[in-house]
Amino acid sequence: MTIEALLIAGAIFGLIVGLGFRSHKLGxxxxxxxxxxxxxxxxxxxxxxxxxxxxxxxxxxxFGLPFPCMGAMGGYLAGAAIRYAAIKKRNGS
Structure with missing residues (x-):
């Protein structure tokens, strides 16, 4: 796999985890x-x-390890931010 594919795969997994888990510890x-x-x-x-x-x-x-991990961390942060923004908008605050 290329570096870009590893980054994208990690980011997709991190985004799913960030959107799916409420607890940061579990995520x-x-x-x-x-x-x-x-x-x-x-x-x-x-x-x-x-x-x-x-x-x-x-x-x-x-050298194969850092790229999917970086993508997963970035995707997780993006997913958690989207989830947090959606909850905040839903609660009207």
Whole structure:
């Protein structure tokens, strides 16, 4: 996956979590799925494509991690802000 795809996928997941969970503690805890998911994805990809492995393939675990996490954090903040604005508008304040 490209960096842009990882950012977008993380942002979509973060937006869903931000819109779906009322508790910030539960929402932040749910975001731990992103780094765990990228480790599982990289491991799966490397096992299914052994012909494409190089000496630097281990770096995929390091450099593949920040981008979906950044997207998820940004998406979560946007989703929480949208949810907060909708609740505030609904209550008329």
């Amino acid at each position: 932040c805890a749910t975001l731990w799925i992103v780094p765990i998911g990228i480790f599982v994805y990289v491991d799966w990809w490397q096992k299914t494509h052994p012909e494409n492995l190089r000496s630097t393939s281990g770096l995929d675990f390091v």
